Amino acid sequence: MPITTDDVDAAATRIAGVVRPVALLPADRPDRWFAAEHLQHTGTFKARGAANLVAAHLAAGTLPDAGVVIASGGNAGLACAWSAARHGVPATVFVPETAPAVKVDRLRGYGARVVQVGTEYAHAAEAAAEHVAASGALASHAYDHPLIAAGAGTLLTEVLATTPGGVDTVVVAVGGGGLLAGVATVAAAAGVRVVAVEPVGCQAFAAALTAGRPVDVPVRSVAADSLGARRVTPLALAAAAAADVVPVLVDDDAVVAARLHLWEEHRLAVEHAAAAAVAALATGGYRPAQGERVVTILCGANTDPATLAPNAPGMPG
Structure with missing residues (x-):
């Protein structure tokens, strides 16, 4: 829709x-x-969408204790980690192994757990989906x-x-x-x-x-x-x-x-x-x-x- x-x-x-x-x-x-x-x-x-998603779920009472999970080439993960950190919400970010080091370092600086997997965004997305299914965390998305x-x-x-x-x-x-x-x-x-x-x-x-x-x-x-x-x-x-x-x-x-x-x-x-x-x-x-x-x-x-x-x-x- x-x-x-x-x-x-x-x-x-x-x-x-x-x-x-x-x-x-x-x-x-x-x-x-x-x-x-x-x-x-x-x-x-990306900070705009991430702030909107976290705020909407907090207001609705639908943000799980397991926090939020996202797969990202780097930028959406940074925004997700930043928005989550503002509210003390755990964030796990899956990125390709090819993600620039400057982005990975900043993700960790925001307190996110960073998991590097594969060589493309699609590989990170698959791993993130598996993690969401196992943990019950809220699935965010880089764009969709x-x-x-x-x-x-x-x-x-x-x-x-x-x-x-x-x-x-x-x-x-x-x-x-x-x-x-x-x-x-x-x-x-x-x-x-x-x-x-x-x-x-x-x-x-x-x-x-x-x-x-x-x-x-x-x-x-x-x-x-x-x-x-x-x-x-x-x-x-x-x-x-x-x-x-x-x-x-x-x-x-x-x-x-x-x-x-x-x-x-x-x-x-x-x-x-x-x-x-x-x-x-x-x-x-x-x-x-x-x-x-x-x-x-x-x-x-x-x-x-x-x-x-x-x-x-x-x-x-």
Whole structure:
């Protein structure tokens, strides 16, 4: 069942005063802005959905003593661990063995129990499901959950309320589609176009559009730690069907170049997922019309700043 703007409004009420309001920054041209959600608690928009989920279950008295469990490439786990820690709730986070060390260290810093398994998000998800069945803990999800998606949608609600002159188009990177589901729900009601950007090597949303349903896709991209879901959530497809959504694919070289540009020209240190959204405009994958007011969401910043130098170790050559 798709989420609604009422779900997003309820999420906004629950997380008011808990998450940081989004900051808007001028981009490279007039009528273009960056939504600096990489400055959010835990470094990504994921804090919104996690705060909404925990608050909703606490209010309903449905949060078990075993706490909350999530599988994550890192960012959703950080948000879950942060939200749980605020309320003294136990959190167990399953991540792939390939999750960046900076994310794993921060998970442990929030007090979460971290279990590393497999090489992809899907492997961690399977292990987390087994743990939930055995422990009775509350299952959260990195993206495929209505409370998570509704929380993410509050980001665009804030953007629409604060962008000077209004918004015609919002550009957002897509992994599993939780952010897209929330953003597209709000955008449809506001008459705002959504540009949904994926790396060529992680195109779960584009593949689902072609197939007419979520399908498994290969995962291989420099942004796979954040955008490497094998399949998109049905929530995103449902929201996209009711909105003006333009899918765009970008290659890894463009993502890397956009990330370096954000650092060199704006001193914004973001992860590759955030740079993917910027790459859509930089490459012409999406070309705004004259005067079109565009906001690009910088979704996360959980990255190693050492990799921002050109030709740094670990950068594609």
